[in-house]
Amino acid sequence: MRTYITTPIYYVNAVPHVGTATTTLLADAQARYHRMQGLDTWFLTGTDEHAQKVSDAAIAAGETPQAFVDKVSQSFVEAWKFLDCRYDTFIRTSEDRHKDVVREVFQRLEKSGDIYLGVYEGWYSVADETFFRDTDVDDNGIVKETGAKVERIREDVHYFRLSAYGERLKEHILTNPGFLIPDTRRNEVLAFIEQGLRDIAISRKNAGWGIEVPGDSSKVVYVWFDALINYLTESGWPKNPAWNQTWPATAHLMAKEIFTRFHATLWPAMLMALDLPLPKHVVGHGWWVVRDEEGLLGKASKSKGNIPTPQAVVEKLVDASGANPLVARDALRYYLLRDIRFSDDTEFALSMLQSRYNAELGNDLGNVLNRVLKAGYFGGTLPTEAALDAGLQADALKAKDAYIAALATYDWGTALQAVNGLLACVNRYLATTAPWKAAKAGNAADVDTAIYNALEGVRFAAVLLLPAMPHAAGEVLRQLGLSPDVASGDFDRLTTFGALPFGGQTAVGDVIFPRLAFPVPTVEAAPKAAKSEQKSSGETKPVDQTSPAADATSSEITIDDFIKVQFRIADITHAEKIEGAKKLLRLEVQLGEEKRQIVSGIADSYTPEELIGMQIVVVYNLKPAKLRGVESQGMLLAATDEDGKAILLQPAKRVVSGAEVR
RNA sequence: GGCGGUGUAGCUCAGCUGGUUAGAGCGAGGGAUUCAUAACCCCUAGGUCAUGGGUUCGAGUCCCGUCGCCGCUACCA
Numbered sequence: 001m002r003t004y005i006t007t008p009i010y011y012v013n014a015v016p017h018v019g020t021a022t023t024t025l026l027a028d029a030q031a032r033y034h035r036m037q038g039l040d041t042w043f044l045t046g047t048d049e050h051a052q053k054v055s056d057a058a059i060a061a062g063e064t065p066q067a068f069v070d071k072v073s074q075s076f077v078e079a080w081k082f083l084d085c086r087y088d089t090f091i092r093t094s095e096d097r098h099k100d101v102v103r104e105v106f107q108r109l110e111k112s113g114d115i116y117l118g119v120y121e122g123w124y125s126v127a128d129e130t131f132f133r134d135t136d137v138d139d140n141g142i143v144k145e146t147g148a149k150v151e152r153i154r155e156d157v158h159y160f161r162l163s164a165y166g167e168r169l170k171e172h173i174l175t176n177p178g179f180l181i182p183d184t185r186r187n188e189v190l191a192f193i194e195q196g197l198r199d200i201a202i203s204r205k206n207a208g209w210g211i212e213v214p215g216d217s218s219k220v221v222y223v224w225f226d227a228l229i230n231y232l233t234e235s236g237w238p239k240n241p242a243w244n245q246t247w248p249a250t251a252h253l254m255a256k257e258i259f260t261r262f263h264a265t266l267w268p269a270m271l272m273a274l275d276l277p278l279p280k281h282v283v284g285h286g287w288w289v290v291r292d293e294e295g296l297l298g299k300a301s302k303s304k305g306n307i308p309t310p311q312a313v314v315e316k317l318v319d320a321s322g323a324n325p326l327v328a329r330d331a332l333r334y335y336l337l338r339d340i341r342f343s344d345d346t347e348f349a350l351s352m353l354q355s356r357y358n359a360e361l362g363n364d365l366g367n368v369l370n371r372v373l374k375a376g377y378f379g380g381t382l383p384t385e386a387a388l389d390a391g392l393q394a395d396a397l398k399a400k401d402a403y404i405a406a407l408a409t410y411d412w413g414t415a416l417q418a419v420n421g422l423l424a425c426v427n428r429y430l431a432t433t434a435p436w437k438a439a440k441a442g443n444a445a446d447v448d449t450a451i452y453n454a455l456e457g458v459r460f461a462a463v464l465l466l467p468a469m470p471h472a473a474g475e476v477l478r479q480l481g482l483s484p485d486v487a488s489g490d491f492d493r494l495t496t497f498g499a500l501p502f503g504g505q506t507a508v509g510d511v512i513f514p515r516l517a518f519p520v521p522t523v524e525a526a527p528k529a530a531k532s533e534q535k536s537s538g539e540t541k542p543v544d545q546t547s548p549a550a551d552a553t554s555s556e557i558t559i560d561d562f563i564k565v566q567f568r569i570a571d572i573t574h575a576e577k578i579e580g581a582k583k584l585l586r587l588e589v590q591l592g593e594e595k596r597q598i599v600s601g602i603a604d605s606y607t608p609e610e611l612i613g614m615q616i617v618v619v620y621n622l623k624p625a626k627l628r629g630v631e632s633q634g635m636l637l638a639a640t641d642e643d644g645k646a647i648l649l650q651p652a653k654r655v656v657s658g659a660e661v662r
Numbered sequence: 663g664g665c666g667g668u669g670u671a672g673c674u675c676a677g678c679u680g681g682u683u684a685g686a687g688c689g690a691g692g693g694a695u696u697c698a699u700a701a702c703c704c705c706u707a708g709g710u711c712a713u714g715g716g717u718u719c720g721a722g723u724c725c726c727g728u729c730g731c732c733g734c735u736a737c738c739a
Binding site for chain 1: 663664665666667668673674675686687688689695696697698699700701702703704732733734735736737738739
């Protein structure tokens with residue numbers, strides 16, 4: 001049975017940035033760790049290419065979609081190469097092997113009744129690749145949440161019976177505590193399921209790009225339904241009899257925005273419908289948020305979506321430290337793995353990277369190596385014998401235990417912290433044993449003991465760091481006279497304290513982590529391909545978290561603002577509950593000659609009967625909006641009492657219907 | 663509106679099922695040292711543990727209210 005780890009397949013219309021990179025790095029480090037343990041490890045990443053906007057972008061660029069995705073997919077290949085992410089497969093949804101599986105899934109579910117034909121009328125956002133309901137869209141045809149434009153579509157579409165799987169899914173989540181990581185997301189998913197799952201439209205009109213629905217070439221499979229299946233495609237299901245060696249996946253890793261709806265709900269439901277086992281872990285991490293480097297402008301000035309590319313960051317590190325580019329690249333790997341959090345967003349700042357780099361890589365790791373290798377009392381040949389220091393040995397094993405425990409939940413931050421703790425122990429050990437003093441005193445045996453144990457501690461730590469920093473940790477090993485190449489299954493042997501061979505020859509080398517000079521220069525952000533392109537990308541979203549409150553110096557408005565709002569007196573001529581809604585009433589009102597319909601959420605405060613005949617105040621020039629499918633042409637004014645009940649505002653005396661209020 | 667989370671030293675964060683003087687790292691200050699990348703080692707940081715009540719012999723850690731922030735979700739007009 002394989003250990004099968006996946007990243008999302010990334011959307012091909014944005015350049016990989018440090019957010020996307022983090023997901024891939026988590027997978028890469030984890031895969032390297034498992035390989036080192038000797039597990040049969042399979043690491044998949046790839047690109048998601050069947051989106052309508054991909055097709056649109058290609059046409060805009062005067063290319064065929066396939067040529068376009070070929071090109072852009074390559075930028076991901078290059079980014080992962082740059083970061084030395086060693087995936088086993090790079091899957092592309094435009095591959096035939098994937099299309100075949102998608103069709104197979106479609107047909108099976110159609111046969112089982114989990115997919116049925118229906119009519120969809122509503123909004124679709126190409127930018128988000130998502131269907132929206134009326135309440136998600138404002139009056140200008142803009143999705144409230146994402147700011148994307150929508151188009152009205154009415155077409156026959158296939159639906160997936162997602163609603164049928166809520167209970168089973170909930171049961172699975174409750175009985176498998178490690179299924180969804182972290183807990184905060186798990187809670188969200190449970191809440192999401194408990195409020196009731198709706199069937200989801202999974203086909204669209206065929207615009208010439210995508211996987212055709214079997215038996216109906218006028219449609220293509222909805223991109224998300226298509227994309228998620230890639231994880232299964234890789235296993236060879238259903239034709240390859242050995243598919244169950246790869247499936248179920250051990251872990252799907254991703255950023256938080258595609259966790260709840262897709263990977264923790266839709267995908268498991270699809271698998272349940274297919275009668276296939278669910279992945280062991282679904283892991284979501286938070287986003288990197290970027291703000292101006294000096295922080296002088298405070299939280300409100302977080303830059304808009306300017307999340308840098310890995311290449312740009314590394315370039316700056318090299319400039320600022322003179323480090324080997326591969327070391328600088330590993331320093332970025334280290335920082336991203338060390339500081340990303342799962343339950344929350346994390347601030348991305350070069351000053352923080354610098355802090356980690358100088359403190360943990362330079363001062364602790366790099367320096368502790370040098371203070372022995374370059375010491376006058378050390379000649380470059382390891383002692384031929386030395387007793388293990390029990391205290392340091394215990395420290396090493398403790399770090400290893402903490403490391404392993406953390407990685408059981410993909411928590412690289414904690415794992416790397418444990419390694420750093422070990423390095424601190426080695427530094428302390430050297431301060432205590434002071435081999436330079438023993439050397440002066442002519443105490444050769446004590447010198448040997450100190451040298452051996454200290455270097456062994458460094459070696460031990462370097463092995464644990466190998467998955468996070470393949471080059472830099474390898475360089476540490478090389479300077480210790482060891483091979484940086486670790487064979488599969490070597491983990492236990494290499495993390496035995498005392499594995500450093502006696503009598504070896506160390507290698508002279510440059511300072512591995514030269515200190516970063518102050519101040520850190522700023523980094524140019526990744527070019528932004530399109531607005532709000534990140535929604536279904538499976539990548540970390542560039543951040544624009546500027547809060548409205550932070551921008552507004554106050555909530556005051558001018559008289560000019562106020563004048564824009566027209567209030568009128570209206571007579572309620574009819575009122576009734578809206579079926580299926582708890583709080584909504586549909587009111588018919590008379591404004592002079594004009595009749596209007598208003599939807600209001602006051603059913604818990606007023607009965608329809610008592611409303612009829614009342615005179616109320618309404619906002620007259622509010623753009624109509626649909627609530628629960630019913631158009632509301634205005635809004636009524638009401639106060640809220642201490643119980644949260646609505647108290648309607650009424651004129652003190654009856655006035656003529658439609659009268660203006662000033 | 664509902665649900666979930668969160669508010670702990672200048673900064674970033676730990677603090678499980680309540681129990682001696684509230685912790686770590688970074689930064690800052692002091693000391694020591696000189697093997698090393700002005701690194702390392704030691705000491706110090708006196709933070710009303712957001713706030714107001716409550717339960718308890720005892721609460722950062724449980725309960726209720728309030729304020730701020732974040733996330734999810736909605737029938738927010």
